[in-house]
Amino acid sequence: MSMKFKNLSIFIILLIVIGGFSYSAINGVNIGKFKINPVKNSIKQGLDLKGGVFVVYEAQTDATGQELNKILDQTIEVFRKRIDGMGVSEPVIVKEGEKRIRIELPGVKDAKEAIDTIGKTAQLKFVKEDGTVVVTGKDIKKSEVVFDKRTNQPIVSLEFNSEGAKKFANATRELAPTHSPIVIILDNEIISSPRVNDEIPDGHATISGNFTVESASKLANLIRAGALPVEFKEVQTSTVTATLGVDALNKSVQGAIIGIALVMLYMLIYYRLPGFIADIALISYILIIMYTYVQMKITLTLPGIAALILSVGMAVDANVIIFERIKEELKNGKSLRASIDSGFSKALGTIMDSNITTFIAGIVLFKFGTGPIKGFSITLMIGILASLFTAVVITKTLLKSLVHANIVRNKKFFGA
Incomplete structure (x- = not known):
């Protein structure tokens, strides 16, 4: 029983x-x-169930083997930082084939804006008038949006690392007596060219222009995430x-x-x-x-x-x-x-x-x-x-x- x-x-x-x-x-x-x-x-629902956008990028490089893998790994890390800055949850970023990276962004509504932000090469340079490069995006430790105390307009505040601060201080000391400009270039496009009035020894700089809070935030995010190691071409895009x-x-x-x-x-x-x-x-x-x-x-x-x-x-x-x-x-x-x-x-x-x-x-x-x-x-x-x-x-x-x-x-x- x-x-x-x-x-x-x-x-x-x-x-x-x-x-x-x-x-x-x-x-x-x-x-x-x-x-x-x-x-x-x-x-968690994927792109095909939740809606969103996916894009495939191909590296424009002749690198092969370990060098190519290093480039793709660096790029995935940059992409991840940019996407995190956009506030997109649960992205999928994976290698596809030999030279390609596939990105899936579930829930993204503005596909064009997302793709433009992700795919930007973001090569930032501060150069003299003669084309001499002073500092690049690699020398930047911190970038954020602040408001100009005089105009109350949004600007991008930059903080250089120790090496970048030295180079920037030397360049501004050299340019200050003649009030020559430092040209700020992002992806071969001049953003601004402020004139140098005094030496800037503290490793800080600002980028000003006709920014909205949103556009300034995007630029700060791109700079913070870093530049892509090589150029990438968009080869496939789809929106669900x-x-x-x-x-x-x-x-x-x-x-x-x-x-x-x-x-x-x-x-x-x-x-x-x-x-x-x-x-x-x-x-x-x-x-x-x-x-x-x-x-x-x-x-x-x-x-x-x-x-x-x-x-x-x-x-x-x-x-x-x-x-x-x-x-x-x-x-x-x-x-x-x-x-x-x-x-x-x-x-x-x-x-x-x-x-x-x-x-x-x-x-x-x-x-x-x-x-x-x-x-x-x-x-x-x-x-x-x-x-x-x-x-x-x-x-x-x-x-x-x-x-x-x-x-x-x-x-x-x-x-x-």
Whole structure:
């Protein structure tokens, strides 16, 4: 009696746990300081779902090998600083191919402005009238927007590093007696050319012009982020509106729900009680995938949703193999308990073989793929691990606890 109660308790507890996580995934939980947001509000959405812009830049350089990799790494860091300065959340900046860098900016509304800001070479120079370079953007330690005390207009305040301060002090000392100008050039365009009246020894300078607060902030951000090491050419650009993204998400989710519901119905009709257990395990599988996305802060994309639906089929396939083995054992005259143990044991090798080969394919896609392909491969690999866990652990535990509780004894409930 105690053994029957123990197994029944295990079955009921698992159902309650799965039901609780299902409720929190859909509605969230808010009890005092303890709070779990609904999964749909917690998962990061990719460009194709949230809307935004992506752009691919190609380095205009003959560098190869380690030198090229260094240039691309430096450029990615500059891009990241510029994007952080724009306030864009969750950007994707990755190498693509040999000389290219792909940038995805979910949620950006003004695509042209974002691309102009990111792609600017931002080669800043302070030069004398004869073209002699005094200091460059590399000599600047700090740049920020301040307001001119006389005109109350926004200007860009610069602070040079120690080396830059020395060079700037020497140049202004030389130019002060003749009140000669220092020309400030950004990407071969003269921004301003203030005349030098006195030596500036403290390593500070300002850039003034017809700035708005916004344009001054952009310039300060560009200078702060640094110049690109080489020129980059924009080779591909695409904008996804938020409306298209939401529409794509809704249709994908709707398709996924219909597909999963049909699979669950088929399992229930064909395999009866094991099918019901498989449906519970399938719900567990989806919960594991969703919470993994939230905890690992993985970005969900349309290819990711496709991989999720594909991996649902793989999760069901594992259960199908197990249940067919159980049916074979029952037809051979074994008891329910013996058939379940033997069925899981015999099916495990086949399940492992098929999943390992697919997992290897996922690793290859992740290693050599870019953008959406990586999103697909990540979901596929997570799905394979989750399907193994749900098939081998959850399905087995639920099925064995139900049978060991002696609630079901008729083999017809197992489709035999």
